[in-house]
Amino acid sequence: MIADLPPGLILILGAILVPFLPGRLRQLYLLALPVLGGLQLYGLEHGSFAQTQIFGYQLTLLRVDALSVVFGTIFLITAFLNVIYGLHQRDAMQEAAALVYSGAAIGAVFVGDLISLFVFWELTAISSVFLIWASRNERAYRAGMRYLIIQVGSGVILLAGVILHAQATGSIAFDRLGLTNLATALIFIAFGIKCAFPFLHNWMQDAYPEATVVGTVVLSAFTTKLAIYALARAFPGTEILIYIGVIMTVFPVFFAVIENDLRRVLAFSLNNQLGFMVVGIGVGTPVALNGAISHAFVHIIYKALLFMSMGAVLHRVGTVKASELGGLFRSMPLTAVFCMVGAASISAFPLFSGFVTKSLTLTGVAEAGYVISWLVLVFASAGVLEHSGIKIPYFAFFAHDSGLRCREAPANMLIAMGLAAFLCIFLGVYPEPLYAMLPYQVDYEPYTTSHVLSQLQLLFFAMLAFAVLIRTGLYPAERPSTNLNTDWIYRKAAPALIAWAMTVGAALRDGVVTRARRRLERALAQIARHHGPEGVLARTLSTGNTVLWVAVLLAAMLLLNYV
């Protein structure tokens, strides 16, 4: 491999050839690129490489350390799984966009300066929107535009922060920044937008479910976890992150309960999972940071797996609305099993990957003494079980029989889901390789009797609550609906406000114009009265009259002459 070549660039530059390659060769080429990226990554030594000076600032395209390697590794694994999952499609635009997007995210985790970060940050935004537009319908086009504006906006805010930071400190190094001034606050907000902080989150639930079957799977992995990486790099131990993260874990739980579109439920669930990671970063102790980072690692896999299973349903049945699904285990048994593996992982059942990482985060939070935050996270864990652990598989594959009959998912989708499911179980049973990759040396044993017993009690009694709710008919039936969220502000309120302002403005303008016209007409009438054909000042005199007046004048002069 070429020394000092950033692994992300292999995917980005490789994407250029994609549209020109024919069928089978293109598939092999798509599979080869993430593998080459992986080989390149593991051929690299720790340190900073590919450096160059521009306008006195040092750009570093390749900074290899434990943190960047963890995220680079999982991004490459996911890029590979995503390629397999999308092998059935013949859409060069999507394939190229997915490669550039994955490459940009991988590129971003290896940069060592904020300017290079900005470049890759924006590239993820621009390349990923094509995965939404690839749905090729009006709804997706509009959702994509909203997504693009917000994502590019995040980049612009990042750039403003970087410029201020460079001015103040003379440095553009992408290291620990801390929330200390306006510059770092802007950078923090830019990260927060991509990380879907509360009130900055709704681009995700708005856009992800509008992307293509493969597009949503690809989108779920990179943007938000790049933001998690950036927060872990620049703002570890920033206390406000604990409270932001706690809110992130809680509010999506309630929205996920009432959401009918199962891919949108997963987007809410993604928001909730990010909350756990943000809390871990906010606590900032080695245990909590390891928890957040390892959680990001396994989360990418099981979240992709869940999106893959819903994508397979959408591909076969044409809908992922809970109100229209049910009983699909008859037609898609393997997809159902893989979905349940993802559901068990995200719910943190022992022997599944979520358990070995979420318990690490929770231990970090508890050991740091954040008792209320810890309690909220345990509450949110019950919420995860509700929407991702039970609702997704239950309403898609079980519940009442919708009568839908279809074929099992295509082989390539089953292979991708099978590999992801294998990783979920493998890392759950044998987490040591993952723990060994983490940036901090931590001696942690997830499988203690106390941990396992507590978690099993929490989960099984929550499942019992579900069973009681179903048997008593108290569980609310799924209904076709749209649920209002913060996007209501810019999709309804802002346009309505603008329309109102236009109406009021037009009325004001009409009033002013009418009054001015009336005044003008009155003035013209006055002029016409005095100067018009009938006006006194415009009246003409006859010749006889004039001669008479001249005679009178002369007579007066004559008289005056003799007086």
Added chain:
Amino acid sequence: MDNGLKTEDTGGPKDEPHWLDGKRTGKRVFWGLAALCAALGLADFLYRRHVIFDFEDFPLAYAIFGFVCFFGIVLSGYPLRKLVMRDEDYYDR
């Protein structure tokens, strides 16, 4: 989309009753789960767990917390629906 989708019961081989379709399956799952929960709850009285916070030591603390939270989360859906739920084409109108 070539997906072999059928929306009606055509009486094909796939429509033969599945072993999971049995009338008593739901009941069995429910009582199986209840028995498992009983066993897990009982374990709390036989094993003293290692805790960080004192309240974790309370018997059935996790069990009660899990059950109540789940129940509360699902039931919160009713008022939340009233507050934020609109027709499916709300944004398309």
